[in-house]
Amino acid sequence: MNFYVDTHAHIYHEDFIKDYADMLHRCEEQQIGRIFMPNVDHTSIDRMMELESRSPQTCMAMMGLHPCSVKKDFERELYLVENWLSKRKFAAVGEIGTDLYWDKTFWDQQVEAFNVQIEWAKRYALPIVIHCRESLDKTIDLVEKVQDGRLSGIFHCYGGTVEQAERIIKLGFYLGIGGVATFKNGGLEPVLEAVSLDHMVLETDSPYLAPVPHRGKRNEPSYIPLVADKIATVKKCPLEDVRSMTTRNALALFNLSV
Template identity: 85%
Template sequence: MNFYVDTHAHIYHEDFIKDYDDMLHRCEEQRIGKIFMPNVDHTSIDRMMELESRSPQTCYAMMGLHPCSVKKDFERELYTVETWLGKRKFAAVGEIGTDLYWDKTFWEQQVEAFNVQVAWAKKYVLPIVIHCRESLDETIALVEKVQDGRLTGIFHCYGGTTAQAERITKLGFLLGIGGVATFKNGGLDAMLEAVSLEHMVLETDSPYLAPVPHRGKRNEPSYIPLVARKIADVKRMPVEEVETMTTKNALALFNPA
């Protein structure tokens, strides 16, 4: 498996409309073989599905409701997600989870939406991709309650401690490592050193959180090797080993066609 996988990229975002083909070409140059796209809400579905149909061997869609889109009408949004999950196969149920960074108003609704979507993941035998900004401990606890051996997935944009990582890996989940790992104040070096590579996958969260030296600019999947290099440096191993293991982990989880 001589290629990288970006397990989390919003390449349907308007920031990519003008240079989507060029962006994919740069991915080819950097050997980014597969890109997994998390859904946000009903507004992102059409563009995401269009990109998957344009690049079916590279781009794979997930289906879910992002916690920041959980508002008063979240049940209507969930109905749309449920309808799509019943229509066809997706790579995962995602991105789902909780968020206490932007707005704490709809916490109870976020938890309800998360649990509903977890049940769908079990029904359709799909992994889940979890967003948990400023709510990592709360979200780990939610997963601990519903883990019955049938759940797998990724804690996306992992930024927690080694102890939190150990709780997550005991649940059978992977850690999504992205650009934050390259930040001088990212605080992930100790965790990266302590946790086995078998529990990690690579991601960009494009167009957000670009790694150094592109921090502050638009992120894109072709920057994945920069994250891999950081992990390799911290763990004092060849970058090729990071590439091979994280790609193996991603493909085993998503099982793309």
């Protein structure tokens, strides 16, 4: 595979409004062939769909409700998600999951919304892209309960242990590896050493979590090679191996051909 895939980038974010075309040009220069965009809630849908329509060969939309957007009115948000899923094909159901970092108030509602969207993923035969900040073990538990062979997807922004990674791999899911892998104290080197490339995909989570040397600045998909290079360094393998295997994994997961 002679191109990279960014499996998770919020390039519809307002941070990209002024230089979207330039950003895509930089992606082309860095051989970023596909960019998958996770939805957040009703506020992100229109912009995300607009970007997909402008660059349909590169930008692929997902549809889901982010756990941080699960509030008292989450049923209304879920109705919009279900309506969109019933109207057209999306790359995945995402970004969905749980979050105990920002607000623990709506945990029960987050779990309900997660389970509902998992069932939609099964219905439409789509992978899921999972957010699990400060809630990794609990989220793995939830997926283990409902995995019946019809679920696949990514544990996005993976930051756990080797043991947690093994549980995820056993479920048939990929680890989403991003900028945190390049951080001095990111803690991911044991995972990168232990886990085969067969179980990894690359991501940026743009505009967040930019890799070194851009840490603290706006992230963008053109930085994917920096993440790949870190993986290659840790695993002592050619960069081309990282690129080809992670791209192959992503295309297989999202059921796309080259």
